[in-house]
Amino acid sequence: MSDVYVLGVDMIKFGRFPDRTVPNIGAEAALMALDDAGLTIKDMQAMYCGNLGQANAMVGQRILQEIGQTGIPVVNCANACATGATAFREAWMSIKAGIYDVVLAVGVEQMGKGLLGGAGGGDGIPKEGLLGSGTMPCVFAEAGMEHSKDHGTTFEQFAKISVKNHHHSTMNPKAMYQIETPLDVVMNAEMISYPNTKLMCSVNVDGSAAAVLVSEKKAKELGMGRAVRVKASALASDPYTDRDLVMPDVNACTRLAAEQAYEMAGVSPEDINLVELHDCFATAEMLHYENLGLCKDGEAGKMIDEGHVELGGKVPVNVSGGLLSKGHPLGATGIANIYEVCTHLRGEAGDRQVEGARLGMTHVIGLGTACGIHILEKV
Amino acid sequence: MSEKSLPAVGYLKIPEDGDPYLEGYKCGNCGAVFLGERSVCSKCFTRDKMSAIRLEETGTLYSFSVVYRSFPGIDVPYVSAIVDLDGGGTVKGNLINIDPDPDKIDFGMKVKLTYQDALGRKDKEGNSYLSYFFEPA
Ligand SMILES: [Zn+2]
Numbered sequence: 001m002s003d004v005y006v007l008g009v010d011m012i013k014f015g016r017f018p019d020r021t022v023p024n025i026g027a028e029a030a031l032m033a034l035d036d037a038g039l040t041i042k043d044m045q046a047m048y049c050g051n052l053g054q055a056n057a058m059v060g061q062r063i064l065q066e067i068g069q070t071g072i073p074v075v076n077c078a079n080a081c082a083t084g085a086t087a088f089r090e091a092w093m094s095i096k097a098g099i100y101d102v103v104l105a106v107g108v109e110q111m112g113k114g115l116l117g118g119a120g121g122g123d124g125i126p127k128e129g130l131l132g133s134g135t136m137p138c139v140f141a142e143a144g145m146e147h148s149k150d151h152g153t154t155f156e157q158f159a160k161i162s163v164k165n166h167h168h169s170t171m172n173p174k175a176m177y178q179i180e181t182p183l184d185v186v187m188n189a190e191m192i193s194y195p196n197t198k199l200m201c202s203v204n205v206d207g208s209a210a211a212v213l214v215s216e217k218k219a220k221e222l223g224m225g226r227a228v229r230v231k232a233s234a235l236a237s238d239p240y241t242d243r244d245l246v247m248p249d250v251n252a253c254t255r256l257a258a259e260q261a262y263e264m265a266g267v268s269p270e271d272i273n274l275v276e277l278h279d280c281f282a283t284a285e286m287l288h289y290e291n292l293g294l295c296k297d298g299e300a301g302k303m304i305d306e307g308h309v310e311l312g313g314k315v316p317v318n319v320s321g322g323l324l325s326k327g328h329p330l331g332a333t334g335i336a337n338i339y340e341v342c343t344h345l346r347g348e349a350g351d352r353q354v355e356g357a358r359l360g361m362t363h364v365i366g367l368g369t370a371c372g373i374h375i376l377e378k379v
Numbered sequence: 380m381s382e383k384s385l386p387a388v389g390y391l392k393i394p395e396d397g398d399p400y401l402e403g404y405k406c407g408n409c410g411a412v413f414l415g416e417r418s419v420c421s422k423c424f425t426r427d428k429m430s431a432i433r434l435e436e437t438g439t440l441y442s443f444s445v446v447y448r449s450f451p452g453i454d455v456p457y458v459s460a461i462v463d464l465d466g467g468g469t470v471k472g473n474l475i476n477i478d479p480d481p482d483k484i485d486f487g488m489k490v491k492l493t494y495q496d497a498l499g500r501k502d503k504e505g506n507s508y509l510s511y512f513f514e515p516a
Contacts, residue, residue: 115448115449115450123502124385124387124502124508125387125497125500125501125502125508126450126500127387127388128449128450128453129446129449129450129453129454129455129457129473129498130387130473130497130498130500130510131387131388131471131472131473131510131511132459132460132461132471132472132473133444133446133449133457133459135446135448135449135450137448138444138446138459141444142442142443142444142459142461143442145442145443145444145486146441146442148486149441149442149486149487190447190448191445191447191448192446192447192448193444193445193446193447193448193459194444194445194446194447194481195444195481196444240411240421240422242411242469243441243461243463243469245413245414246414246461246469246470246471247441247442247461247469247471
């Protein structure tokens with residue numbers, strides 16, 4: 001089977017664009033990725049599009065209606081916060097399977113403001129605040145508190161993750177915010193769901209990201225100069241664990257996908273030079289240091305305390321600013337984090353460049369549950 | 380409109396003659412306990428070995444969060460709790476009759492179920508609902 005390469009990849013600067021449409025926002029990143037690859041829409045043999053908010057509204061086709069209706073097959077996918085990664089993986093699989101040589105993956109989202117999740121539909125009465133909380137800040141707070149129970153992890157340690165990611169974002173012009181946010185500001189921000197304050201929750205933004213994936217044959221033909229090898233692609237759903245249906249288990253699903261990704265890539269966690277992981281909440285990032293094998297179980301607090309996950313540390317995590325400050329446009333996030341890692345592997349990340357990066361990992365997880373992990377390698 | 384309160388969720392049972400209780404479904408093969416009716420076990424994949432059980436009234440606090448911001452109209456703060464019931468089954472609900480201060484809530488504390496009106500919430504037809512809550516045991 002052919003190796004698969006990212007030949008072009010880009011994202012728009014995340015922000016709020018209430019006057020634009022979802023396809024219009026997606027089209028912008030698609031064109032940027034095509035330009036980055038030095039190709040046009042006429043070269044694309046298929047398109048994989050990820051979007052959640054308009055999952056039943058043919059967003060991929062509507063993007064092509066803005067940038068070129070070539071008649072290629074389009075697959076629209078929705079997979080919670082793993083939507084973008086799923087679209088990318090479908091594109092990867094189509095080349096792995098030998099069906100195509102050049103395909104386009106796009107992720108796009110237009111978000112409202114406010115709390116996500118837990119509105120409680122269905123018959124009868126609203127359940128939010130009656131049977132606990134289904135809001136995302138609470139669900140991920142409960143997952144973080146499980147870590148506190150088992151390992152003594154503190155509010156301050158969780159908050160430090162937000163300080164780190166906000167600091168990283170000051171070096172990323174494509175992040176929604178570029179604002180230094182000291183520990184006392186994070187800890188004294190409005191408490192949403194203990195231990196997550198407002199500044200420990202991801203920012204709802206509009207955004208898009210896109211990638212052009214090619215076969216080895218095509219990469220050689222077009223020039224490998226800035227190509228990035230997709231070393232592994234893994235996607236897992238939630239395996240049975242005892243509390244999963246009541247308390248979504250983001251740990252087991254991530255561990256399953258990570259194990260498969262490391263095996264496929266033939267590498268171990270120590271080989272990874274940078275990670276973009278799913279910091280939808282500060283509590284979530286803490287869990288994933290262990291879930292992704294970046295440290296032993298129980299040592300996640302130490303990872304943040306000792307600076308191992310900062311730019312310049314042993315394994316920098318979310319140097320883009322992460323979902324906490326770069327922003328989290330759900331369907332775009334899984335390709336935006338691939339853009340970030342590729343940018344470092346290409347040595348083009350400017351002030352936030354992870355020096356000598358050869359191998360990077362991206363991770364997203366959406367409740368319900370879907371976890372997508374990619375390992376990318378400098379050619 | 381019903382004269383009696385309706386159950387807030389399907390797994391809360393209100394017998395004609397007796398006390399309300401939570402109903403689980405237990406797998407006859409592996410012992411996994413689920414909330415709500417089902418015929419296949421998602422843990423061991425066995426079919427048609429699920430049977431309804433009455434979940435126990437007591438349990439242990441597994442994890443929680445204190446919720447300070449919720450949707451408009453919902454009273455805060457409150458404690459959202461994950462409880463492992465004695466005898467099997469994990470249930471999420473509000474932990475009441477406790478100071479909603481994270482420093483004063485202990486993991487592993489013993490709690491028990493209590494059944495009360497669903498915070499005055501009514502449906503479009505004006506029906507009242509009965510819900511379940513946890514309180515310190
Ligand atoms: Zn079973």
